[in-house]
Each structure stands twice: as C-alpha cells, then as structure tokens.
Amino acid sequence: MPALASARYGKDNVRVCKVQRDEKTGVQTVTEMTVCCLLEGKIETSYTEADNSVVVATDSIKNTIYIKAKEHPVNPPEVYASHLGQHFLDTYPHITAAHVDVVVHRWTRMAIDGAPHPHSFFRDGQETRNVEATVARGAGIDLKSSIAGLSVLKSTGSGFHGFVRDEFTTLPETWDRILSTDIDCSWAWKRFPDAAAVQQGAERFDKAWESARAIIMKTFAVDESASVQNTMYKMCEQILEAVPEVDTAGFALPNKHYFEIDLSWHKGIKNTGKDAEVYAPQSGPNGLIKCEVSRDVATLAHM
Numbered sequence: 001m002p003a004l005a006s007a008r009y010g011k012d013n014v015r016v017c018k019v020q021r022d023e024k025t026g027v028q029t030v031t032e033m034t035v036c037c038l039l040e041g042k043i044e045t046s047y048t049e050a051d052n053s054v055v056v057a058t059d060s061i062k063n064t065i066y067i068k069a070k071e072h073p074v075n076p077p078e079v080y081a082s083h084l085g086q087h088f089l090d091t092y093p094h095i096t097a098a099h100v101d102v103v104v105h106r107w108t109r110m111a112i113d114g115a116p117h118p119h120s121f122f123r124d125g126q127e128t129r130n131v132e133a134t135v136a137r138g139a140g141i142d143l144k145s146s147i148a149g150l151s152v153l154k155s156t157g158s159g160f161h162g163f164v165r166d167e168f169t170t171l172p173e174t175w176d177r178i179l180s181t182d183i184d185c186s187w188a189w190k191r192f193p194d195a196a197a198v199q200q201g202a203e204r205f206d207k208a209w210e211s212a213r214a215i216i217m218k219t220f221a222v223d224e225s226a227s228v229q230n231t232m233y234k235m236c237e238q239i240l241e242a243v244p245e246v247d248t249a250g251f252a253l254p255n256k257h258y259f260e261i262d263l264s265w266h267k268g269i270k271n272t273g274k275d276a277e278v279y280a281p282q283s284g285p286n287g288l289i290k291c292e293v294s295r296d297v298a299t300l301a302h303m
C-alpha cells in the first residue's frame, strides 16, 4: 500500500525587484531577488484525496512574496526570508514549515565622473548572495547564508602532487598550475527562536557576508594551494573564527581545469612546464570538491 512519504509545494522562480527611495538625498537603492517558497504541513489529503481545502494556492504564495517585500525591508535577505516564512506559520494553522530560498542578484552602483550615481547600476558578474530559511513550527528559524557564482582564477601559487599513483593514473604531478573555480560558500547560523530574533541585530548578516567574501578572496589569492581541498578548509576555519554565531561553514567548488598544450610539434615551440603561456580552458569534466566544517568535531558526514 503506497503512502505519501514526504511532500512540500509552493512557488519557485518568483522574480522580485524592490526600489528604495531616500527622499532627502534622492539616492535610490535597487534589490533584485529570485524567491522560492515551499510549504509543508497537513497537506496529505490534497495529494491522496484531491482535497484542495488544505491548499494555499501557489498563486497566493507568489502574491505573499510581493506583499512581504512591500511590508518589510528586503535587506538583509535573511530578515526578509524569515518574515516571509513566519507569515505562513502565523496565518495557516495546518502549515508546519516554510522553506524560503532567496537569491539576490548584483546591481552595483555606477561611478560616474568618480561619484556614485544615485539611481544607475550595472551587473558586475554572476555572483549572488543567497539565503535558505527554514521556519518550522515549534523549532524556530534555521538560516543558511551563501555566496554563489563568484568566479575566481589564479595563474600561479597552486600545485597538486603526492596523490595516489596507480594503474588508473595519467595526471602528472604539478608544482605550478592555474587554479580556477566558481565559489559556492555557505555558512549555517545557530538557530533563531523567531523572526523578531533574526531582525534584532540584523547587521550581523551583512558583516558575515562581507567577512566571508574577504576571507575567500584573500585566502584564494595568498594561499600556496596544495589542493582545492586544503585551500577551502583554510577558508572555512577563518569564517568560523570571524563569525561566532555561525555553527558550520562549507564549500562546493568545481575545479575548472586549464590544460597545458604541447605545441612542440610546431617548430619546436616550448609551451609546457615553466614555458607554459597558452592554455586550453576545459568546459568539462571538472573536479567537484565539497566540505563542511563545524566548530566541534563530530563525525564526517557523507555528502
């Protein structure tokens, strides 16, 4: 006899743009987000018995995303996501959890003739600032903040040697290679009791994002990288140190390979090892290296 083992539903890919206008200075601020909001609760009968009386329509969920963006600040996204999720628990007794994912896209203020422009912006990369909020009845609010899509590359200061060599190995050891990845770094906050607690001291979220971003950039640049694994671990250690209210920090990093090209077939040109200048960027396959670092050791979870 089949039984519903798990169920959640809602609206995905809700695009929202909020313009905040400072009437005194004339300076405007733009926040563009993509929101996903999924609900859980006593909704089984909508699946098993065609009972729509338990369904808050996904269209209404979309409307609520807009209304809450109007009623509350959307910055930092952690606060907006918490208010939005909390709303569904406060309003519908049969809803037991709301899962809100917010992706904030970059609109960076233009500098015109050396001065910040009051209402013009440009997209300076695919990097996003994200939050995943889980608001659960009786369990408070769990927040995971992240940076994604920040593409970085260093042209030296990275090697990879000493790895397993056996009959499956063709990769040569290297003491100098290009290292490139798209940063996906997340940090999970200690649980908050409710949306008011998230709101109180909300500056913590921008500070953590700024610290994490600075640590990632600096460590990527200055570390004499032995491997993606070791460099990401060093970043996690520093993020945990910089942000005491965070329980875990983690990464999922593609290793975007840049292969050396042997051009010796053409007039004996030297283009490998210390003579390498022209490389072939690979679109795939790529390595994918993940980790999560917590404050006190526990068991290594298999991800």
Ligand SMILES: O=c1[nH]c(=O)c2[nH]c(=O)[nH]c2[nH]1
Pocket: 160, 171, 226, 227, 228, 229, 255, 287, 289
């Ligand atoms: O930093 C790296 N870690 C690996 O696990 C790995 N494997 C590989 O082929 N190249 C690399 N580089």
